């Protein structure tokens with residue numbers, strides 16, 4: 001049932017009135033962007049009612065609120081998804097069509113808010129959507145970056161970063177809330193004095209401060225009238241910019257304050273799984289955490305409840321260590337503003353904060369130099385010192401004489417603040433994001449902590465929302481599922497997809513499934529033609545790897561295998577081969593040179609392969625520019641093969657793997673992250689698994705690696721591929737262009753040779769690829785496999801993940817919202 005408030009006549013009037021109000025235009029005069037804005041405001045108008053009712057219901061029902069603290073929320077476009085969740089997509093689509101407006105074209109006018117890097121930020125967005133759909137009061141707290149993740153342009157095969165000016169036309173779904181402004185202070189000096197009541201009181205002087213102004217974005221639940229909020233903080237100068245001032249001292253001060261504020265929220269750091277350790281980043285962290293916690297405490301205090309009941313009403317979930325300064329900031333507010341004792345404040349804090357770990361990559365472990373931390377956050381640092389002092393005393397009493405353990409576990413060590421240790425010590429829950437990842441945390445990375453406090457540790461395997469990644473991304477498959485299952489209930493109960501298992505051997509169902517996949521491949525082929533100017537054949541096997549570019553994710557293994565295939569085809573021109581299209585999409589962090597070299601290699605191989613008439617188009621290689629949430633939705637649904645080929649033990653979970661699976665993509669992958677659970681759910685016969693296990697990788701790593709030269713010497717076809725990196729084949733004769741990549745595989749000039757076991761896994765990958773292609777020949781068997789993947793993907797809904805967080809960590813309650 002569509003939302004009655006989006007009645008066609010009313011909706012049309014609303015759009016017309018918005019166009020007039022915003023632009024003094026009629027429908028005929030309006031540009032596509034203006035139409036997008038007017039339609040979005042018309043939708044927002046309806047959302048507002050539910051937003052207000054939700055606020056009221058939360059207050060009245062007094063349920064516990066989940067506050068999800070995250071530096072990143074990769075929310076993607078809102079218009080289409082809001083309509084899906086309001087059960088009104090088709091209704092509005094028809095209504096607009098009658099007005100001569102194409103909803104799909106309007107959706108493409110929306111900026112794709114890229115306030116995140118990759119999996120971690122997208123997970124936060126899926127979680128907010130699931131929390132809302134399931135009826136739990138929650139809000140996300142983050143940063144309103146002026147520029148989000150950069151836009152990627154490929155020029156001459158190289159990545160160029162272009163600023164993402166997502167706010168340039170105005171973002172219709174946000175709401176500025178100046179009434180809830182907070183002040184955040186940096187630096188200065190502190191001392192304590194007695195106040196009028198004789199209480200100790202901390203005085204901070206000569207500090208810099210900025211105003212934190214919240215903007216709220218509605219998060220619309222599916223079919224339940226619930227609307228939670230994502231609150232993102234903007235920074236503004238605290239002094240008023242007085243242009244009439246002739247006092248140049250004031251003028252400069254005002255400009256300076258303006259710049260300090262502007263800088264903080266200027267741009268998202270474009271690194272995933274890597275920490276640059278810049279002062280501005282710590283400023284961003286403290287800025288949004290201090291604002292969020294002050295605001296949460298104010299809201300709580302308005303209810304009049306005793307501060308000691310805070311843990312019954314709020315839980316702060318820290319999305320990785322980036323928000324971990326929350327531990328000390330909450331202590332500061334409880335000590336200095338609420339005047340609690342240390343024990344009282346610690347008692348509350350440790351019942352309110354929980355921590356999710358997303359990586360074991362050592363370069364992603366956040367550590368701040370103490371001098372920087374202390375200079376920027378003097379009072380917070382004092383508190384961290386005291387937390388560390390008490391914790392170290394506890395470790396010493398538990399493990400007398402074991403100073404090595406103390407050194408390994410301390411929060412402050414080697415002139416650094418170890419944020420993960422601070423998070424673990426204070427949190428009542430520490431979770432990994434897939435079963436294998438959590439085991440590695442417990443047995444390797446965080447072993448000391450697990451031994452000392454085993455009860456805190458738990459696993460929460462990631463999930464993704466089927467409303468965006470199936471219903472919105474793949475309307476054809478969604479309609480078919482609804483038809484076959486005779487219900488739309490799978491929208492909120494993805495386990496129902498298991499009902500499709502009954503159809504996997506049914507020839508008619510198989511051919512429907514194949515036809516839907518083909519339509520999605522045609523849609524992607526059109527996108528590729530339009531955006532990359534490359535013609536690809538929708539009849540070919542679509543083999544897709546889309547994710548951030550990182551050495552551990554091994555896009556290099558994939559492209560080396562493509563080179564191998566190319567060589568084979570050239571050597572055996574008569575041999576029948578399966579036509580294949582290898583599709584890549586990946587952004588590299590701006591400063592990650594090796595990752596950028598790998599992009600150049602992929603685009604260079606594409607250039608040669610796609611233009612070699614002698615191979616008769618048997619393989620094509622496409623690098624999709626600017627991989628982002630909006631084109632991801634088109635990409636996942638079009639895959640035959642889903643590449644999940646990280647070095648085992650390195651990918652904490654992965655979530656793209658789940659999006660492909662839901663859409664009937666078959667995994668070719670290693671036993672890493674959530675792939676393990678995907679294979680467990682779908683059966684090993686419905687996936688192509690290869691490579692070293694995580695135990696084997698860890699074994700090798702503990703013994704200094706392995707010798708790739710042995711493999712290079714014993715596998716002539718692989719050797720040919722590696723040699724082609726430096727014989728100019730893919731570099732127009734330039735032998736140096738890919739020298740660094742070559743060296744990284746064979747020598748240990750920069751660290752361990754072949755650190756990510758590419759040569760070691762190559763043969764096994766080649767075999768898995770061959771097996772996949774052989775399986776693809778049998779259309780019916782392949783359709784069965786693909787359908788099994790969709791049918792078994794129920795577990796990977798973020799609804800399941802959220803229910804587990806609620807059951808084991810948050811203990812929050814659902815609320816009811818009355819729709820108008």
Ligand code: T68
Nearest residue numbers: 117119120272273274358651652653654
């Ligand atoms: C990802 N992490 C994991 N990090 O790599 C992925 N890092 O396996 C997992 O599925 C996903 O988190 C969700 O749990 C990231 O995406 C970052 O983006 C990041 C950002 C800043 C600093 C460090």
